[in-house]
Amino acid sequence: DAKTTQPPSMDCAEGRAANLPCNHSTISGNEYVYWYRQIHSQGPQYIIHGLKNNETNEMASLIITEDRKSSTLILPHATLRDTAVYYCIVRVWAAGNKLTFGGGTRVLVKP
Amino acid sequence: SAVISQKPSRDICQRGTSLTIQCQVDSQVTMMFWYRQQPGQSLTLIATANQGSEATYESGFVIDKFPISRPNLTFSTLTVSNMSPEDSSIYLCSVVEEGGQPQHFGDGTRLSIL
Numbered sequence: 001d002a003k004t005t006q007p008p009s010m011d012c013a014e015g016r017a018a019n020l021p022c023n024h025s026t027i028s029g030n031e032y033v034y035w036y037r038q039i040h041s042q043g044p045q046y047i048i049h050g051l052k053n054n055e056t057n058e059m060a061s062l063i064i065t066e067d068r069k070s071s072t073l074i075l076p077h078a079t080l081r082d083t084a085v086y087y088c089i090v091r092v093w094a095a096g097n098k099l100t101f102g103g104g105t106r107v108l109v110k111p
Numbered sequence: 112s113a114v115i116s117q118k119p120s121r122d123i124c125q126r127g128t129s130l131t132i133q134c135q136v137d138s139q140v141t142m143m144f145w146y147r148q149q150p151g152q153s154l155t156l157i158a159t160a161n162q163g164s165e166a167t168y169e170s171g172f173v174i175d176k177f178p179i180s181r182p183n184l185t186f187s188t189l190t191v192s193n194m195s196p197e198d199s200s201i202y203l204c205s206v207v208e209e210g211g212q213p214q215h216f217g218d219g220t221r222l223s224i225l
Contacts, residue, residue, distance in 0.1 A: 099214055101154040
């Protein structure tokens with residue numbers, strides 16, 4: 001699976017959009033981008049995934065660049081409950097379904 | 112998505128003892144996994160629990176230390192054997208309901224070894 005690079009931490013203002021970047025410059029054509037988050041004392045929570053098109057669900061939007069070498073997770077209106085570690089993971093669809101977690105981005109939403 | 116229950120949620124154990132962690136899912140799932148999260152670290156995959164056969168272990172993890180069972184499509188156990196303080200971690204179960212679908216995680220078992 002391709003390696004990802006994320007900033008170790010970032011602060012966001014409550015009520016504003018939070019834009020979380022992820023670099024995956026070595027991504028292969030058959031690898032998807034997945035985002036999970038882990039709120040303190042809980043297991044990781046699936047957020048969204050995509051291949052090359054932008055995706056949106058009730059939690060977030062995923063913007064993938066045309067060359068697929070980077071992506072951005074957007075939380076449209078950050079709340080204090082969005083404070084968590086966010087993990088960007090790339091892997092081949094159904095390749096044993098294994099997930100390789102990197103260090104993630106520790107996001108602190110401030111009032 | 113499937114509801115995943117892990118027991119116990121936390122425990123404090125003496126070194127040299129063993130503890131079995133249970134993972135129960137409220138619906139049949141195709142795949143089950145066990146992860147470890149050491150203090151302040153990210154998650155590391157221990158093994159894939161295979162129904163009716165031996166688990167598939169990742170590099171650095173062995174069956175003698177982390178025996179795993181999966182007797183059916185809704186239940187799995189992970190045993191942490193002959194525990195030492197280095198085994199103090201959160202152990203998490205995850206499942207895939209259908210092939211290719213995202214994994215979903217339980218809230219983990221927080222284990223401390225004295």
